Amino acid sequence: MSQPYVDETARVRAALAVIPADDYGTWVDMAFALKNGLGNAGFEVWDEWSRTAANYNERAARTTWRSAKETGGKTLASLFWLARQHGFDLKRAQYPDQMATALAPRAEVREQRAREEARQRARYAAVAREAQAIWEWARPVGPEHPYLARKQLEPVPTLRELEAPELRALLGYAPASEDVPLTGRVLVVPFWIGEAISTLELIDESGRKSSLAGGLKRGGYWFAGEAPNDAESAAPILIGEGMATVLSAHRATGWVALASLSSGTLPEAAAILRARFAGTELVVLADLGPGESKAREAAQATCAHLALPVFAKEERIDDQVPTDFNDMAVLSGFASVGDRLREIVYRHEEPLAATPTPAADWEMGTVSGEQKEEVMSNVKEKLLTEAQEPTRRRGSKRSGPEQVTPTESSAPLAASGTSEPAAATPADDSPAVPARQFAPPRPPVGEPLFAVTDVPSDIRALAEHRFGSPLRMATPRENGGPYRGEVFNSEHYLIQEVATRSVVFHPKAQMVFVSERLRWMDENARLNGAELQVGYDGDRPKVYPWDRARELLERTVGSLKKSARELNFSPNLEVMLDQLQTRSWARVREARAAALEQSKERAAPQDPPGPDR
Template identity: 40%
Template sequence: MRNDLDRIRDALRFIPVGGHDERVRVAFMLKSELGEAGRDLWNEWRDSRGDDEAASVWKSASETGLLKIGTLFHEAKASGWRDDGIYRVATREEIAERKRIVEARAAREEAEIARERADTVAKATAILKASTEAKADHPYLTRKGVSPVSTLREIEAGAAATILGYAPKSDSDLLTGRLLVVPVKQVNGISTLELIDGDKRKAALAGRGSKAGGYWATERLPDGNGNGLTLLIGEGVATMLSASAATAYPGIAALSSGNLSAVAKAMRECYPAAVLVILADLVKTTGEPDRHAIEAARSVGGKLAIPDFGSDRDRAMTDFNDMAVAFGAKAVASTIANANEPASVKHQPSNDSDGWPEPQPLAVKVEPELYPFDALPDTIRLAVEEVQAFTKAPIALVASSALAALSLAIQAHADAKRAEKLTGPVGLFLLTIADSGERKSTCDGFFTAAIREYEAQQGEAAKPDIRDHKADLDAWSAKRAGLIEKIRQNSKADKPTGELEANLRRLEHDKPESPRVPKLLRGDETPENLAWVLAREWPSGGVLSSEAGVVFGAHGMGKDSIMRNLALLNILWDGGTLSIGRRTSESFTVRGARLTVALQVQEMTLRSFFDRSGGLARGTGFLARFMVAWPESTQGFRLFTEPPASWPALAAFNRRIAAILDQPTPIDDEGVLSPPLLSLSPDAKVAWIAFHDAIERELANGGELYDVRDVASKSADNAARLAALFQIFEQGTGAVSLEVFEGASRIAAWHLNEARRFFGELALPAEVANAARLDRWLIEYCRRERTRIVPRREVQRCGPNGLRDKVALEGALQELVEAGRVRVVRDGRNRNVEVNPILTEGDTI
């Protein structure tokens, strides 16, 4: 077994040397574990032998710093290291290549963040333009006992949603009614907005980095260097309105405690001569001033004002707005006037922050993106919004149900033409990774109502033909039985049978064909039986299942038959031809069939399927054909809502589905579909080629999509399929327009990002993947329960599937402990998991 030095040396080979800051970080990690004995390893890693910088850097590294050896192991694993004891020699070229990949990814990430920020600014500007002055009777302002100022606006929630393309939410709760609009500025102007409704629910606009260092001011800030100016800087809007009204000083809200230092430094840079007073909030549990406020005041040479509620403070009272309500504006003004330098403030770190390190990332992971709700065509978007408001299911799940119904209704009526010789079906394979109980069956039921009604009508209309067929078949069977009996008797009596055999052969060609009755919705069929019904009964169908474990865990997906069935489903997605030979029953051929698949599967079931398939699920391209969604659960937040009296948007959706189904199906006497081709318009084709090529460039080694190149290679095809579906649903005819394709491509790109998230985590070592799943569950639990302490027995009882096993849970917890994300502490005979407060720290408004 290798020793610890070998393990660390092996891990170091996967850490790019980088610049000065990276060398310092690694020095801290090594020194914390090995002390002075780690210097040789560090020099070996950075290819240095005692130069002046190395000596000073190593000397500055502390053995008791926050960066520990666990961080090094996590970063090495994120770069591909496997802690399996196998020594790998990394060449200098390999190390240089890893560094290049890291830098290239960072550049792409920076460009994407810049694009998101620009989009956020555009939407924020549009909302401000559509908003009106905030009125004194706004519910939030009246609840807080404050008056509006000129820098606050308001807008109706519906109008904001129309501009944004999605309904703003706080966690899983929709913002409703009149929304207070709080413009957030960074150095270069407005960067985003905070929206607040009357129940204190709040939401910032989407866009990474748009809020960092941003602030809102109670009034327009003056020019100059700040000579004679006093600025108040605090966390929330209500706090700053109360403080500014009490003192007549301009108030600046950082909108979160962690943002205080950044805003204070920005104000000091703009106003070097100003007096800066930082208004601290109190830690609810201890009554001590928040450490972020103290740090902010010290960082800019400012003063610190602390609200005073006396010795019998109600724990709910934490800020200057609470103080204004309890004791009046004069008490607030007096307390701020007596603010002191933070050095003179006696402060003991609270239990919320004492000893906690900066949490380290578990791995390089793909962040979830907001579902591009506004990319859906209007009729579909409004129906999805209506169903989601009632079911409160994850928005991606609801949208997938709508897309499945769209695909199932249209797939027999059109094929998509991407370019010359590039044509194919429009049917979609959709996969939602979620636990049972997310209400997929309910959502499917809403969007397939017209399909079920169509099936019922067709079944009723076909009853006379079915009865006639039964009579014809009975007569044919009787004739066949008679001929066989005569042949048997003649053969037994040594009489000639040639004419009888010829009659039997002719009769076999005259066997009555059963009438083809449209039946689109299929149950959890085995793949082979699904192929049979598509070949013999109706050539267009769909499997919509909220319990896809029946599919992924079924006998039809057993080890012996999995390769055959994956290939069969792939051919059905492609609309190809497949002959299936049977020994004990009739062989058949599937030609020109069209298939939609929309499944919900639990994460552990899918992982088990991957294990059983031995990589075939990826290797055969089976899962690459699926548009994957991995939404956050809404369970626990779906408080009862009375169903609406009417469903106008859903009714419009189902009317359009019914109209499409009523069109004649292009099917020949052999039961083979021959749908007409739907082309891309010239502009849409140019956009499709750009979309295709942008993805293709990222499939190369080191590219952003290299690890999911199987999925990514199908993304342009899926974008074209979606575009064709949207065009037919909304317009009925005509080439796919540029606008339609752009919406479809955004949705396809979102699903590709979801696939990157899931498959990227799937490729992690088991202990890191388990830790990531547990980390998500713990953070979600703490936010929901308004706590950061979780009993270990609660984790084992209710935590993620697969982590209720003691050994797996202990391994995952150890990973989180090493990353500084949790602690495991004893409470008598029990053990609790404490979550690093930085991970659950919320904004204060």
């Protein structure tokens, strides 16, 4: 009698069902075994089994599977041998139907995973609140920001800035890029999910980038110009990776432009945008290099145009190969960027970089100088021709409203290659896109919120007992602050020594603590003696962490740098001062840690002895 046929995938699923997925070594071995036996088709089975572990992480699973090799030394025989150790019967001709659902997580695993997801959601919400507070505290970008000036960009309302020391005080830690702290004037770039800020990207003067720790990034976007709404837009919508790229394209076209936080989140952001604007032309702005594959994926998944920048082979920016539309704008002008994007959208052609041409003269996204000039001239001629003969234009591939080339901006483009293109004019019957309302800039400081005599006498007496007498007492002003110094906490007031023998009384009725740690310290009576800074949004106080020693060190080093520049000392001195500041702060932290350990050791002998055994 012939052996009954057994589907190998079903046998693998049944065998995995009896093997616990919680052990890391076993988990990795099974990835190698399934990669060897089933190839990439085995990922679905392995991932389903992996989800039965309490510590499952989707990102870690995908990374581990990609790193697994078919020749890693583990095979399906290894899997079946391990399954037999857990009671699996390999000789059965078929497996009960319940084996198909045996890979469902256990009840305790589901409960633990639900708790972890709840904690993660709470973490995202806390970071979002912190991001909103920092955004409201930040001020509009001032003139000549070094990063924007280098990119030849102008500030927009959706950008703000803070000094790096302010940012450190607000966050309670120094944001860094590859272990290098951000310095100078830091751009604050909000990323939205729906109608709320989810996290912030932080960019310092030299272009180092960071983001808030623990913030939700997937599906988030930053936008330049008017905020998109759910009404269909007559003009195309641009989406790309990075603020500078998107802002350059927005300036060149006037179209609504959105940026994802990274190339990895670009496909998801594009999918969300396509779901909201089913009939609108979408243009995915690709960076040449590693991010190009994600841009292509996003464009293909959303039926969007893929736009690649065009460069001459010999062109460089700071001795680096240019890669994005901001580089193209810096090298060739914003008019060239606008021409390129309009050609891609309104002619419904493949990007020029993908046009078949002799291999000796063309590369992906790269053309020679003469060909580049010819390409851009052809773009202008086509735009002018279409402006004169609009009836010959091909219709949209989708069912959305037909795109019309703006005639007012085409003629100037054809006449002059240096003039900046105007925004595309929407059709008369298209709904207007309302601009998102942002928090206004920080208003001026007003009058005191209340008189000192309104503070209860017992609170004033408590302040004198804590900080000495005679004591100068004051109350906060509307939109005042930041007030910095040591605090003493009471039930209804936070008493803060802002200078020697000078205190300010902060009412706690509407007080907001910007971090969970500060809120916990308040609830558990741990704020006494802490050094904080308090700022006012109208009459509402907001409490932020502050470190007196660090600020004093930074001010001292900053003063020394200023004196060095005035005396024309070598720039190397500033580098040395930065190194000295870093080392000094590390020594302060080491001293604090040592003092804490000594305090614990002194407290240990005073603990009461345990019960007799």
